[in-house]
Amino acid sequence: MTKKLGVFIKNASREPVVQSFKVIKDRYLPQSKLIANSNQLKSNALSAIIRHHDSTKSFQLRSNDVNTYIGASSISHLLDGWGYLSQAVNALLNGNNGAAIHLAYYAELRAVMSLLASEGVGVFNNKHIGLKNETDFSLFIKRKIKNEPGSGKSLLTHVFAWDAFEKWCRSDVKPSYDLLRLFRVKGNTFSDLLPGFHPRATQLVSSSIAKDWLKQWAFDVKKYKSDRELRNFVSYRPQTISGFDKQLDFKSTIKNVYGLFQVLSQSASNPFDYLDKLLLKTLFDELYIRPEISSRGNLFDLINDSFTSVGATLDATTQRILLSGLPNNQSHLIFSEAAKNKVEPLPIISRAALLLRVSTGSTSMLLEDAHIGKDELNFVWENYGFNNGFWETAKPVSEFYELWTEIETEYSELSNAAAHLSNSSFTVRNELEEDLNKLSQFNRACLWGI
Numbered sequence: 001m002t003k004k005l006g007v008f009i010k011n012a013s014r015e016p017v018v019q020s021f022k023v024i025k026d027r028y029l030p031q032s033k034l035i036a037n038s039n040q041l042k043s044n045a046l047s048a049i050i051r052h053h054d055s056t057k058s059f060q061l062r063s064n065d066v067n068t069y070i071g072a073s074s075i076s077h078l079l080d081g082w083g084y085l086s087q088a089v090n091a092l093l094n095g096n097n098g099a100a101i102h103l104a105y106y107a108e109l110r111a112v113m114s115l116l117a118s119e120g121v122g123v124f125n126n127k128h129i130g131l132k133n134e135t136d137f138s139l140f141i142k143r144k145i146k147n148e149p150g151s152g153k154s155l156l157t158h159v160f161a162w163d164a165f166e167k168w169c170r171s172d173v174k175p176s177y178d179l180l181r182l183f184r185v186k187g188n189t190f191s192d193l194l195p196g197f198h199p200r201a202t203q204l205v206s207s208s209i210a211k212d213w214l215k216q217w218a219f220d221v222k223k224y225k226s227d228r229e230l231r232n233f234v235s236y237r238p239q240t241i242s243g244f245d246k247q248l249d250f251k252s253t254i255k256n257v258y259g260l261f262q263v264l265s266q267s268a269s270n271p272f273d274y275l276d277k278l279l280l281k282t283l284f285d286e287l288y289i290r291p292e293i294s295s296r297g298n299l300f301d302l303i304n305d306s307f308t309s310v311g312a313t314l315d316a317t318t319q320r321i322l323l324s325g326l327p328n329n330q331s332h333l334i335f336s337e338a339a340k341n342k343v344e345p346l347p348i349i350s351r352a353a354l355l356l357r358v359s360t361g362s363t364s365m366l367l368e369d370a371h372i373g374k375d376e377l378n379f380v381w382e383n384y385g386f387n388n389g390f391w392e393t394a395k396p397v398s399e400f401y402e403l404w405t406e407i408e409t410e411y412s413e414l415s416n417a418a419a420h421l422s423n424s425s426f427t428v429r430n431e432l433e434e435d436l437n438k439l440s441q442f443n444r445a446c447l448w449g450i
Contacts, residue, residue: 005155008140009167012120012130014176014366019134020071021370023064029372032379034072041069049127053139063135066122070131074117074363075377078450079384081110081359082443085352086388089257090440092345095248095425100345104352109158111355112165118362119168119175123161126154180205180283182361183276186312187269190280196309197284197302198293205283250428251418256346257439258411259333260353264445265404271364271449272357277321278335282328299323353442360449367450374450381447388443403444410438 028034040048040061051059088103113123120131128140140160142152155163168174180190194201267273284303287293296302303322307314314322324331329339337350367374374381375397382394390403414435421427429436 005140005143005163006167006171008128008130008138009121009164010171010173011132011138013132014119016067016131016134016137017071017074017118017120018366018369020064020067021366021372024068024071025370025372025376028068029376034075034380035068036065038065039069040065045069046125046127049124049129049139053127053141061137063137066129066137067131067134070117070120070122070129071366073122074114074366075380075450077110077114077117078356078359078363079380079443079446081107081114081352081356082446083388084110085349085356086441086443088345088349088352089260089442090437092349093250093253093257093436093440094429095250097345101343101348104345104348107352108348108355109161111352111359112161114359115355115362116161116164116168118359118366121164121168123157123164126156128155128160128164177365181365182358183272183279184270185273185276185280185318186307186315188307188310188312190283192310193280193306196306197287198296200292201287204287204290204293248425249423250425251423254414254418254428254436254439256333258415260337260346260350261407261411261439261442261445263332263334264353264357264442264449265408266401266448268401272360272445275334275357277318278331281322281324281331284322285328356446357449360446364450384443385447388441389437390441390444390447400448403448407438407441407444410435414439 024034028036035042048059048061051057052061084103084107088100088107091097091099091103116123122129122131126141130138130140132138140155142154178191180194183190185193191202194205263275263278264272265274270276284299284306288299288302293302300319300323303319304314321331329336333346334350334353337346338354340347367377378394378397381397381400385391385394395402414432417432417435418428421431
């Protein structure tokens with residue numbers, strides 16, 4: 001029963017999660033399941049953890065059940081997070097800012113819970129689980145702060161998730177892998193591209209920039225705590241008590257929503273092609289301000305070297321993004337909105353999308369490390385796509401690219417139609433309701449992204 005949260009996070013391991021996915025692959029995927037029917041946590045995880053902790057009960061959780069449950073939860077939290085994001089966008093498009101903020105916050109929370117699960121940390125209620133190895137796990141029951149009276153304080157779901165994430169971000173040993181493996185441009189991870197940019201680039205990133213970059217792009221947990229407090233205002237206080245002179249600019253909102261959706265779009269070589277190119281620009285810019293990097297040559301030559309070193313060609317579109325010369329918070333709407341410390345729909349939706357991109361990459365890498373092919377999870381994708389109205393007849397994994405193609409087509413038709421309509425809620429909703437519903441389906445990105 002660990003009382004120091006930093007120690008608890010440090011001792012939690014990703015390796016048991018990888019091994020749990022190998023068990024899932026061998027035992028449960030052939031039955032179209034993620035966990036066993038007999039898993040002790042399946043019906044009521046919180047009750048099972050309480051019984052395990054109660055010394056008067058003759059009940060012990062089995063390590064295999066705990067490991068596979070937490071492993072599978074990384075997928076489940078991820079799907080739920082993208083679902084909350086989609087609902088937040090839908091609320092925004094329907095003029096309900098309060099609901100949009102509330103739902104976007106929960107998208108952020110689920111993204112964090114998915115990421116922590118992939119790192120061996122199960123977030124529950126006031127008792128949480130850390131996987132130490134394949135046969136052992138620990139419980140976090142109360143946090144004891146030095147010189148604080150009493151035996152410590154329980155951390156409920158929201159507080160624990162954010163505080164654990166903050167400890168993870170600050171840890172010198174987390175994650176256990178190179179974070180830059182999660183991002184790709186032209187089929188190559190950022191880790192692959194860095195040595196060609198500068199021989200010392202990898203060392204510099206691993207020692208400083210990576211964690212700063214992680215926090216900069218919506219991973220500043222202090223900001224999230226602030227958002228959470230203000231989120232309570234949105235969730236529990238009356239929202240239609242003032243501001244009656246304000247009307248939603250539907251056409252502008254539709255344009256902004258599409259801009260955020262577009263940055264999550266895929267290509268043949270990368271599930272988040274546009275966003276990852278923008279993030280690579282951020283990384284190169286951060287590196288190039290260092291004298292030991294810039295003294296090697298001009299920025300174009302270093303970027304070009306990074307691609308030629310892996311046998312890739314720097315095409316005109318990628319070059320234009322990487323050498324735009326724009327400050328990061330001006331390179332795209334998603335970054336300019338995420339940088340705003342405001343409790344408004346677009347900033348929180350943007351931060352949620354960035355977090356979900358990272359969590360999607362983390363879960364995807366878990367599946368890759370466990371040698372699980374995407375098509376082995378067809379039963380998950382088919383059910384998710386059908387229940388969310390993406391299709392009537394499930395598409396094979398090879399055709400998931402059409403999920404974005406449909407959005408491009410839909411927006412083209414929607415924007416053309418909107419140009420001839422008045423900018424009122426009544427007109428837009430009555431004429432374009434079906435199109436708006438599809439435009440809000442940001443959770444499509446989960447299927448092409450993982």
